[in-house]
Amino acid sequence: MIRTPPPLPGAAADAAAAWQAALGAQLASGEPVVATLEPDLDARLAFAAGRLVLTDRRLLAWSAGDAGWADWPLRPGLSLQHHDHAGVGTLELHDTSSRLASWRFTLAHNGAALRLADRFAAELAAHLSGQPVPASDETLCPTCGTPLPPDQTECLLCSRELHEAPSTWTLFRLWRFAGPYRGQLLAGFLLTLAATGATLVPPYLTMPLMDKVLIPYQNGQPIDTGVVALLLAGLLASALLAWGLGWARTYILARVSERIGADLRTTTYEHLLQLSLEYFGGKRTGDLMARIGSETDRICVFLSLHLLDFATDVLMIGMTAAILFSINPALALVTLLPLPFIAWMIHLVRDRLRTGFEKIDRVWSEVTNVLADTIPGIRVVKAFAQEQREAQRFREANRHNLAVNDRLNKTWSLFSPTVTLLTEVGLLVVWAFGIWQIAHDQITVGVLTAFLAYISRFYSRLDSMSRIVSVTQKAAAGTKRIFDILDHVSSVPEPARPTHLDRVQGRIEIRDASFRYGNRGVIRGLNLDIQPGEMIGLVGHSGSGKSTLVNLICRFYDLSEGAIRLDGTDIRSLPVAEYRRHIGLVLQEPFLFFGTIAENIAYGRPDASRTEIVAAARAAHAHEFILRLPQGYDSLVGERGQGLSGGERQRISIARALLIDPRILILDEATSSVDTETEKEIQKALDNLVRGRTTIAIAHRLSTLRQADRLVVMDRGRIVEVGNHDDLMAREGHYYRLYQAQARNVDTDLDELPTASAEAKPPMPK
Amino acid sequence: MTPVPFQLTRDPHGRLLLTAPDGSEHAGVQPVRAFPLAAPAEGIALMGTDGHELAWIDHLDDLPDVTRKLIEAELASREFMPEIHRLRQVSTFATPSTWAVETDRGETRFILKGEEDIRRLGAAALLISDSHGVQYLIRDLSRLDKTSRRLLDRFM
Numbered sequence: 010m011i012r013t014p015p016p017l018p019g020a021a022a023d024a025a026a027a028w029q030a031a032l033g034a035q036l037a038s039g040e041p042v043v044a045t046l047e048p049d050l051d052a053r054l055a056f057a058a059g060r061l062v063l064t065d066r067r068l069l070a071w072s073a074g075d076a077g078w079a080d081w082p083l084r085p086g087l088s089l090q091h092h093d094h095a096g097v098g099t100l101e102l103h104d105t106s107s108r109l110a111s112w113r114f115t116l117a118h119n120g121a122a123l124r125l126a127d128r129f130a131a132e133l134a135a136h137l138s139g140q141p142v143p144a145s146d147e148t149l150c151p152t153c154g155t156p157l158p159p160d161q162t163e164c165l166l167c168s169r170e171l172h173e174a175p176s177t178w179t180l181f182r183l184w185r186f187a188g189p190y191r192g193q194l195l196a197g198f199l200l201t202l203a204a205t206g207a208t209l210v211p212p213y214l215t216m217p218l219m220d221k222v223l224i225p226y227q228n229g230q231p232i233d234t235g236v237v238a239l240l241l242a243g244l245l246a247s248a249l250l251a252w253g254l255g256w257a258r259t260y261i262l263a264r265v266s267e268r269i270g271a272d273l274r275t276t277t278y279e280h281l282l283q284l285s286l287e288y289f290g291g292k293r294t295g296d297l298m299a300r301i302g303s304e305t306d307r308i309c310v311f312l313s314l315h316l317l318d319f320a321t322d323v324l325m326i327g328m329t330a331a332i333l334f335s336i337n338p339a340l341a342l343v344t345l346l347p348l349p350f351i352a353w354m355i356h357l358v359r360d361r362l363r364t365g366f367e368k369i370d371r372v373w374s375e376v377t378n379v380l381a382d383t384i385p386g387i388r389v390v391k392a393f394a395q396e397q398r399e400a401q402r403f404r405e406a407n408r409h410n411l412a413v414n415d416r417l418n419k420t421w422s423l424f425s426p427t428v429t430l431l432t433e434v435g436l437l438v439v440w441a442f443g444i445w446q447i448a449h450d451q452i453t454v455g456v457l458t459a460f461l462a463y464i465s466r467f468y469s470r471l472d473s474m475s476r477i478v479s480v481t482q483k484a485a486a487g488t489k490r491i492f493d494i495l496d497h498v499s500s501v502p503e504p505a506r507p508t509h510l511d512r513v514q515g516r517i518e519i520r521d522a523s524f525r526y527g528n529r530g531v532i533r534g535l536n537l538d539i540q541p542g543e544m545i546g547l548v549g550h551s552g553s554g555k556s557t558l559v560n561l562i563c564r565f566y567d568l569s570e571g572a573i574r575l576d577g578t579d580i581r582s583l584p585v586a587e588y589r590r591h592i593g594l595v596l597q598e599p600f601l602f603f604g605t606i607a608e609n610i611a612y613g614r615p616d617a618s619r620t621e622i623v624a625a626a627r628a629a630h631a632h633e634f635i636l637r638l639p640q641g642y643d644s645l646v647g648e649r650g651q652g653l654s655g656g657e658r659q660r661i662s663i664a665r666a667l668l669i670d671p672r673i674l675i676l677d678e679a680t681s682s683v684d685t686e687t688e689k690e691i692q693k694a695l696d697n698l699v700r701g702r703t704t705i706a707i708a709h710r711l712s713t714l715r716q717a718d719r720l721v722v723m724d725r726g727r728i729v730e731v732g733n734h735d736d737l738m739a740r741e742g743h744y745y746r747l748y749q750a751q752a753r754n755v756d757t758d759l760d761e762l763p764t765a766s767a768e769a770k771p772p773m774p775k
Numbered sequence: 776m777t778p779v780p781f782q783l784t785r786d787p788h789g790r791l792l793l794t795a796p797d798g799s800e801h802a803g804v805q806p807v808r809a810f811p812l813a814a815p816a817e818g819i820a821l822m823g824t825d826g827h828e829l830a831w832i833d834h835l836d837d838l839p840d841v842t843r844k845l846i847e848a849e850l851a852s853r854e855f856m857p858e859i860h861r862l863r864q865v866s867t868f869a870t871p872s873t874w875a876v877e878t879d880r881g882e883t884r885f886i887l888k889g890e891e892d893i894r895r896l897g898a899a900a901l902l903i904s905d906s907h908g909v910q911y912l913i914r915d916l917s918r919l920d921k922t923s924r925r926l927l928d929r930f931m
Contacts, residue, residue, distance in 0.1 A: 054855050056881035096909040097855040107787030115855075116907045296891075364929055371890070371931065493889075525908065725826060 032062065032069070035078050040064045044128040046100070046121045048072070050113040054097065061100070061112055063129055066136065068102065070110065081109060083136040089129040091122055093530060098122050116525070120570055123523075180485045182492060183308070186272050190265045197262040201317070204254035205324045209332060210247035212462035214240050216336075220455035263313045270309025277301050277494050284494075285501040286565040295381030296374040300494060304370075304487040311484035319477040322470045329467050333460065337452055343442045344464050347435040354427065365417035367486045372410045379403045439464060501567050507584045513591045514576050515541040515672040515703035517562065521571035524561055524726075531557045533726040534571075541672075544704040546714030548744060549723035555707045558723070559675050562705065563592055575673075593666030593698070597678035599658040606635055607642040609661055613669040621668060629664035630694040631657070656687030663694045674698060676706040680713055688713070711748055720744065781821075781830050783842045791849055793821060793829055801829055806846045811854070812896060812912075819846065857883070858912045859903070862923040868930070871906070878911065885909065890930050901927075 048059040059072035067082040086105040098119045101111040135141055218240050226232050278301055333341035383399050390399055443457040517539040524532040532554050539545055547555040560566055564580055573580050580588055601609050610625055611617045626632040634657055638644040680688045708714050722730035722743045729743050737744035782794035791804040801823050809818030819832040835843055857878035866873040875884045885905035892904045901913040
């Protein structure tokens, strides 16, 4: 977490030292600094360092460009007001008649600003009453100053803001997945070594074949059939050996790489499931699907095919070089001369290709994203007759894809022919030098033949090796995108030292809770205590933060500031899955997975017995309609299969929540998507569910919240009223107005009322 | 210039004070642009502290000078979208990545959480959100210098 303002160039460091010193001179002896803030914006919202210091008797401020410190002694009527909008926070100092000063800062400093404002109020009260500020027994985080939960030394807010970038040597990180197959990898490597050695025997045998058989024959000597048979047998044997070893090597390594690919895929998917809703909200389905599907496949192909070939090639080049040098060092030197050139060329093109392939990947997911957007929304597309526009959008994405590919191909297409040209030139050099050496009787014809046989293999391998550049870059780009997911720390992290609750009573305390979505404050300074077994009805306009509050209680997101406690324990110090087991959730749009009704009811507890499933279905008033289906509890539902009505689906999801027997129950608009008749049916099911559990219910229709113990009225992220129906009606406030508006038109949704808020709730993937 | 049916002044607390034609006064009025990117000068709403719209202005140019200056000053003190003129350095091409940039509001650095935080606006403009939700604007990609474009290219 960045707390200090960004280091500015030049004189800024000196300036920082200067105001530190200036502050020392400013303070009277025994005047303690109790809170500080480093505003990083000036009045025109340009980046500029500043400092705001609160002592027990006054507020001091300095900003870049000021000669000295300004100060305001604490006196009656002063107030320090905090608000934030669109990424900028403001602290304003007012007295009763006017504004005295204001400071602005980016939201990185928001926590410090809130604490300074709170402390200001406390110090002012203490200053006026003469009573010292009560000492807080909470330990504060040394980095951000947020109170630490008891028994925890690590701050729950800071630890989630790790912003370390992953290393660029991503391909080596695949070792983590290769580790378990170490033995097989070693066997594969040894086989590769042996197989490569076997393929190098035939050219070696051409030497005696030429010098001892063919050339003597041309000079008039008869062919020695024994030697020929021996040499030919050697050629056949080495070919057979190379075949066998090659088969074993390819089989073992392909097996291993397939497993590594599979591990990678499952690990990535498992990690993905652990990530918070915030992550899914910001990503597009098509992109995530492409990453897990095709990227892992590409890495797998790279490992099993390209990397294997490359390793063989490197071995072959090394061995060939050794053999060539052992035959004739001078000719070997000439033969190997073009090698550094090619290596240099490969290096040159590498960078361009890598960025190019990363770009292609991104453009490619752009193309899939168009598909993922349009196909699920095909009804809307057709209803508004926008097929042409969508086709145009796809064509546009495809055109972008083409353009990027074209640009890359320009570099890439030049690459291979150049390598081929260098190969030809290299052969030419060997021919020339070889003929010259033969003319001077330094080598035999057999040696030159063997050299040519070796290096034509050798160069052809170099050519294919140059391909490794592109595939490695592609695989590295894919690996990076996979590790982007794997490296993403869930913004709802598992606690380092989890606490366990043996028995949950269901008391929920929400303290000073604030939540920002991007730069928009959705929940601001909210406090609420919910007793075990109490039913709370959350009421308010849409966008007032009801659903966000519920998401925070479920820990789909974590608070930006403040804490939520279950039975006195901060929910961030409980293991996430363990905590959520205590929560039953019934949503407006019940989601049924593909499978049987019984499986769907038992989703939260796959080990539930049939008796339990039927009991839950009965309690949810779902039993009878399930029995009316042809296959009863074994009927298939979900994407294909039996069509169920909204009310029926809802009762299945209620049965699902009933079966896990949670202490805390959350009903998010559970009855708002069905007609009044069905609602009554669902309401009966809900009554069974609610009994004895801490319940938080959100409902459009206020009438459905009649049995709530308390109604909490929210407006723009704050609680504005709390009480039961009669109290709130008597108060004639927000609730009264909501109720009146609904009473006038029973079926009016709250959404259709003039909204009191410009905010919308954060987008939630359904 | 059409006369506007309201009075706008600034009170000693620095807040905008709107006096409606019926004589009612609203303190702490906030101007909000309806199309901050596409058409900043068109469609300005004046919102009360309760979040209700009090007045609508079709175009800033329709306003008398005094009122327009008040609104522009208020907008300037609230709108924070630094415009990136130059990328000086990025810590890494993988995200999260720390960017050092020069903006129209001075130099700063911020953390880019992921490539998806870079959003295309039309053909040439980009909107970049940092880890704290501050949005940075690149008005015209083609007018950036070569180094900045090369750095940016790695993320797009």
